[in-house]
Amino acid sequence: MPDDLLRYRDEFPILQRTTYMINNSLGAMPRGVYDSVREYCDVWATRGVRAWEEKWWEMTREVGDEIGAIMNAPSGSVSILLNVTSCQAVIASCFDFSGPRNKIVYSDMNFPSIMYFWEAQRSRGARVHMVRTDDGIHVPTERILDAIDEQTLLVPVSHVVFRSSYIKDAKAIIEKAHRVGALVVLDCFQSLGCVPVDIQALNADFAVGGVLKWLCGGSGTSYLYVRPDLAKKLEPKLTGWFAHEHPFDFEVGATKYSEMPYRFMQGTSNVPGFYTALPGLRIIREVGVDRIREKSKKMTARLIELADQRGWKVNAPRNPEVRGGTVAIDMPNSQEVCQELLKRDVLVDFRPKAGVRFSPHFYNTMEEIDRAIQTVDEILAAMAVTAK
Numbered sequence: 001m002p003d004d005l006l007r008y009r010d011e012f013p014i015l016q017r018t019t020y021m022i023n024n025s026l027g028a029m030p031r032g033v034y035d036s037v038r039e040y041c042d043v044w045a046t047r048g049v050r051a052w053e054e055k056w057w058e059m060t061r062e063v064g065d066e067i068g069a070i071m072n073a074p075s076g077s078v079s080i081l082l083n084v085t086s087c088q089a090v091i092a093s094c095f096d097f098s099g100p101r102n103k104i105v106y107s108d109m110n111f112p113s114i115m116y117f118w119e120a121q122r123s124r125g126a127r128v129h130m131v132r133t134d135d136g137i138h139v140p141t142e143r144i145l146d147a148i149d150e151q152t153l154l155v156p157v158s159h160v161v162f163r164s165s166y167i168k169d170a171k172a173i174i175e176k177a178h179r180v181g182a183l184v185v186l187d188c189f190q191s192l193g194c195v196p197v198d199i200q201a202l203n204a205d206f207a208v209g210g211v212l213k214w215l216c217g218g219s220g221t222s223y224l225y226v227r228p229d230l231a232k233k234l235e236p237k238l239t240g241w242f243a244h245e246h247p248f249d250f251e252v253g254a255t256k257y258s259e260m261p262y263r264f265m266q267g268t269s270n271v272p273g274f275y276t277a278l279p280g281l282r283i284i285r286e287v288g289v290d291r292i293r294e295k296s297k298k299m300t301a302r303l304i305e306l307a308d309q310r311g312w313k314v315n316a317p318r319n320p321e322v323r324g325g326t327v328a329i330d331m332p333n334s335q336e337v338c339q340e341l342l343k344r345d346v347l348v349d350f351r352p353k354a355g356v357r358f359s360p361h362f363y364n365t366m367e368e369i370d371r372a373i374q375t376v377d378e379i380l381a382a383m384a385v386t387a388k
């Protein structure tokens, strides 16, 4: 069967020069980014300060809606911030940890930055409860559900685990949290753009992530979705003039909070980041995450099959339904193998406790999967010869 998604390969220049399988870290740059960034320069050069009023102020909403469309979020419900860690800070600033409901529940499979942030909130009264993994791939859902109780305030968890690509049962976690009055911050960094996310069906309270991985959008653009009925009630203390109802009145004194998407912002946005984000977001929307997911499952299955044939340890779920877009493989000398792969233009990365992470996206071919693993064979053979 011809692979219709391969017609997008020409949109990504780096695919002509490398075997690009590092989408869990940084997606390939779409060709359209050159024109988009030029447009930013042209607007700045020709319209100067008028660009704020004519375009840039509203671009937050435009980019937020592009991202929102991929997760079925209502228009205007997604704010743009710099990174996922600062999204946690804005969320944390909406709450008070001095009362009995001050428990933060997450698993040790979270991205470390999220843990570093919440651990640091202990000094502000937050009680952090970390649920642990046994196998380094997943944490049993029941274990997370059991930890969420009447004293739980927030549950900041990854939808797809960065280390193993395990897809958490977000629905079960959100349902349990809501039953006991807690709120869930779903980190969709490793899911959105690769695994279908319907944020309204999930009924998540917050969703965060960035565009630089599976959304092929570059750095400095992260999203914060807040459930619209909840957003109205929250008043972030990490705030600034962008979140004011009348920012250009420059009123003195306490803020009057605006509506979403500006309500959770602080100061001047990273406008160049908007321009780098849009081309990738538009391609992902056009391709459609369902088609991406279908192909991704085949590619990750092939990676596992090839690793199994060689007896290498696979640190990814075997069940395709709970496996995201990445397969981490711990072959002999993984770290050195990774360095050699990079030298040979097979772009992957290495993570301790995981191995070499292969993250193909919709624009990769099955031949590239086979070639990447054959390149590992060649590297290991060369290492064996040198060792003799």
Ligand SMILES: Cc1ncc(COP(=O)(O)O)c(C=O)c1O
Pocket (backbone or CB within 6 Å): 024, 025, 082, 083, 084, 085, 086, 111, 113, 158, 160, 161, 162, 187, 189, 190, 210, 222
């Ligand atoms: C699941 C997840 N969350 C968060 C981050 C990083 O967040 P930040 O935008 O703060 O750098 C990553 C980066 O790899 C990630 O995989």
